[in-house]
Amino acid sequence: MTCRRAPRGRARRQAIVAIAAVVTTVLASSSAASQGVDRSRPPQVPAARPIAFPSVHMPTVLSNGLRIYVVEDHSVPVVSVRVVTTADSTFDPAGKEGLYAVTLGALSEGTSSRSADQLAAAAADIGTRVTPAGFTTTTALFPRALDLLADMLVRPRLDSAAVQRRKTVQSAITRRVAQSPVTTPRHLFYAMLYGA
Numbered sequence: 001m002t003c004r005r006a007p008r009g010r011a012r013r014q015a016i017v018a019i020a021a022v023v024t025t026v027l028a029s030s031s032a033a034s035q036g037v038d039r040s041r042p043p044q045v046p047a048a049r050p051i052a053f054p055s056v057h058m059p060t061v062l063s064n065g066l067r068i069y070v071v072e073d074h075s076v077p078v079v080s081v082r083v084v085t086t087a088d089s090t091f092d093p094a095g096k097e098g099l100y101a102v103t104l105g106a107l108s109e110g111t112s113s114r115s116a117d118q119l120a121a122a123a124a125d126i127g128t129r130v131t132p133a134g135f136t137t138t139t140a141l142f143p144r145a146l147d148l149l150a151d152m153l154v155r156p157r158l159d160s161a162a163v164q165r166r167k168t169v170q171s172a173i174t175r176r177v178a179q180s181p182v183t184t185p186r187h188l189f190y191a192m193l194y195g196a
Helices: 009-034 099-106 116-126 139-154 160-178 183-194
Strands: 056-061 067-071 078-082 134-138
Touching: 078 139, 099 160, 116 139, 134 139
Parallel strands: none
Antiparallel strands: 056 067, 078 134
16 A cells, blocks of 8 residues: 655645636636626627716805715615715825814814714714714714714814824835835826926
8 A cells, every 4th residue: 555645845835826727727717607697709798778866955054164965865764974075185295284174083083072082982882983074874873973073073082182192193104105116106196297
């Protein structure tokens, strides 16, 4: 009786890759054959279907100047709220890049009635991530999520400790993004498209 040793190291990896390639080829060919797919010709592009955009109810303007746009879709019991401001990171002054992100982040660091931990606990209690930029939740939890959002936007604490925490977080995010391989090409693309 002869006993063969199992391949080790590189030989074993090559054997596994070869087996995986055979299995993948067999599965792909049987799948294509069972579905009647002809792989010798490129697939036909179907005709474009018409797109029906939901109607947008024009803004209701509140006494504080806030404009509310409503897009209704009752197919699922979900409410999505987005806060859009007239300022964003493109308005950051030179040498103060990240000012918008720090300010927006500091809004969630506590309000006059809730600490940052209390805001996080209230959001966890309803299972919804609520940020100063908005939220998505079920219709049943919409009032509670809206209350948290309003607290952040209308009654932010904005103390120096909160701002400093957000500066630290934003610095770490900026360093991580700068290390990403797509960052430099993206910056070059946007500089060519929009100018420096």
